[in-house]
Amino acid sequence: MQHYTMNLTLKVWRQKNANDSGHFETYPVKDISSEMSFLEMIDVLNEQLIKDGKEPIAFDHDCREGICGMCSMYINGRPHGPWQHNTTCQLHMRAYNDGDTIVVEPWRANAFPVIKDLMVDRSAFDRIIQAGGYISVNTGNAVDANATPIEKDKADDAFAAAACIGCGACVAACKNSSAMLFVGAKVSHLALLPQGSPERKNRALNMVAQMDKEGFGACTNTGACEAVCPKGISIENIARLNREYMMAGLSDDK
Amino acid sequence: MKWSDLFTSSVGKKWIMGLTGIFLILFLVVHVGLNACIFAMDGGVMFNKAAHFMGSNAVPRILEIGLFAGIILHMIQGWLLELSNRSARKKGYAVPMGNKGSKWYSRSMGLLGTLLFLFLVMHISHFWVPSRITGLDPVMIDGKEYHDLYGEMLQVFQGNLLIVVLYVLGCFALAWHLLHGFQSAFRTLGLTNGRYIALVESAGLLFSILIPLVFALMPVSMYLGWIK
Numbered sequence: 001m002q003h004y005t006m007n008l009t010l011k012v013w014r015q016k017n018a019n020d021s022g023h024f025e026t027y028p029v030k031d032i033s034s035e036m037s038f039l040e041m042i043d044v045l046n047e048q049l050i051k052d053g054k055e056p057i058a059f060d061h062d063c064r065e066g067i068c069g070m071c072s073m074y075i076n077g078r079p080h081g082p083w084q085h086n087t088t089c090q091l092h093m094r095a096y097n098d099g100d101t102i103v104v105e106p107w108r109a110n111a112f113p114v115i116k117d118l119m120v121d122r123s124a125f126d127r128i129i130q131a132g133g134y135i136s137v138n139t140g141n142a143v144d145a146n147a148t149p150i151e152k153d154k155a156d157d158a159f160a161a162a163a164c165i166g167c168g169a170c171v172a173a174c175k176n177s178s179a180m181l182f183v184g185a186k187v188s189h190l191a192l193l194p195q196g197s198p199e200r201k202n203r204a205l206n207m208v209a210q211m212d213k214e215g216f217g218a219c220t221n222t223g224a225c226e227a228v229c230p231k232g233i234s235i236e237n238i239a240r241l242n243r244e245y246m247m248a249g250l251s252d253d254k
Numbered sequence: 255m256k257w258s259d260l261f262t263s264s265v266g267k268k269w270i271m272g273l274t275g276i277f278l279i280l281f282l283v284v285h286v287g288l289n290a291c292i293f294a295m296d297g298g299v300m301f302n303k304a305a306h307f308m309g310s311n312a313v314p315r316i317l318e319i320g321l322f323a324g325i326i327l328h329m330i331q332g333w334l335l336e337l338s339n340r341s342a343r344k345k346g347y348a349v350p351m352g353n354k355g356s357k358w359y360s361r362s363m364g365l366l367g368t369l370l371f372l373f374l375v376m377h378i379s380h381f382w383v384p385s386r387i388t389g390l391d392p393v394m395i396d397g398k399e400y401h402d403l404y405g406e407m408l409q410v411f412q413g414n415l416l417i418v419v420l421y422v423l424g425c426f427a428l429a430w431h432l433l434h435g436f437q438s439a440f441r442t443l444g445l446t447n448g449r450y451i452a453l454v455e456s457a458g459l460l461f462s463i464l465i466p467l468v469f470a471l472m473p474v475s476m477y478l479g480w481i482k
């Protein structure tokens with residue numbers, strides 16, 4: 001693809017802290033290369049803001065390789081921008097043309113309160129994982145990886161679910177701010193494997209209980225989560241979570 | 255885990271929506287099947303007999319109580335879920351996501367359900383109230399007296415364009431509600447893995463078109479005089 005440069009108008013959500021009501025600020029950015037990533041374009045804008053003695057835009061990022069789940073940004077009405085199966089850090093400026101206006105907002109959900117500007121607090125996801133997104137293994141020598149046979153199809157499905165990077169785009173896209181795709185992926189990834197089986201009941205029950213406690217909405221199967229998921233996590237994981245949860249609840253001993 | 259905790263969790267509430275939804279889907283099959291007797295072109299003999307059975311036999315009368323309970327539970331739970339889901343995002347987006355990733359009717363189940371509720375108020379006052387409470391004119395079939403529910407249908411629909419239009423709009427609301435609700439109910443109950451998903455989705459599509467279409471044909475055929 002031919003390289004080109006562009007001038008853009010950015011409308012970015014600015015919010016000093018969690019208590020500030022926040023507002024949109026408009027910034028013109030000039031000579032942006034089509035080869036830049038979206039975050040590099042924000043870096044360029046921040047350099048300019050610092051040079052002008054203004055507060056740079058706070059945003060989350062880490063690996064910039066699309067695998068860590070730190071970057072967020074709701075860009076022109078879609079989490080992670082216009083590309084499919086893509087994170088904001090892997091969105092490149094060739095997605096835009098000279099003269100475009102781009103509106104950038106933080107993830108919106110009560111369970112993801114804004115920390116500053118485009119950064120939101122996603123520790124609700126950590127607490128859901130702490131409630132059951134693990135297997136308990138006694139210490140000692142590591143067990144041989146091939147000691148437990150696993151059906152190939154199951155291993156593939158578990159791997160596909162484990163691809164979830166916990167970025168929260170599913171919550172940001174959902175009209176109900178539901179975290180069911182995230183929890184569905186985490187429950188499925190372990191429920192499909194023999195290692196996850198011993199704790200499967202408590203896992204499903206406790207993770208859903210924590211999810212409700214954090215203030216996420218209920219799932220209405222609209223499919224918006226699956227459409228924006230950078231890792232293409234299937235909505236079938238939600239159906240599996242629904243099944244896991246109810247089977248666990250109905251057969252619980254307590 | 256306590257039963258109350260199980261069915262008041264977000265997943266439990268959705269299970270109630272799914273179970274009552276599938277129950278109401280089954281009711282639609284019975285309802286459309288019985289009503290289709292008007293297409294027998296026999297002046298309503300078969301239809302009145304069928305309606306008589308539904309009104310006099312103990313089994314459908316008991317199921318009727320279950321039906322009202324199911325509808326009320328589905329409505330109240332649906333509205334409560336809609337409210338709590340809406341309040342999970344106090345500050346919304348400046349640029350809405352719109353149809354990027356989901357269909358409008360899948361996001362509008364609360365609205366479509368409310369329209370169906372308004373339709374039901376009208377529909378119940380047209381037919382259920384006269385059948386069970388205020389009374390219908392008698393008609394003689396094979397020397398036996400029946401309630402003339404068929405006559406009531408003709409009276410409601412013939413020459414009454416506004417009512418016919420409202421019924422057809424009700425059928426559209428039902429079609430959109432089913433188009434999402436049918437497959438969503440199965441997803442909520444966790445029944446859509448692998449080879450089932452195509453079956454559920456195609457059955458849902460067929461059901462959502464066929465059932466409302468046959469329902470809509472009833473007032474339309476009576477209004478246009480196709481059946482008398």
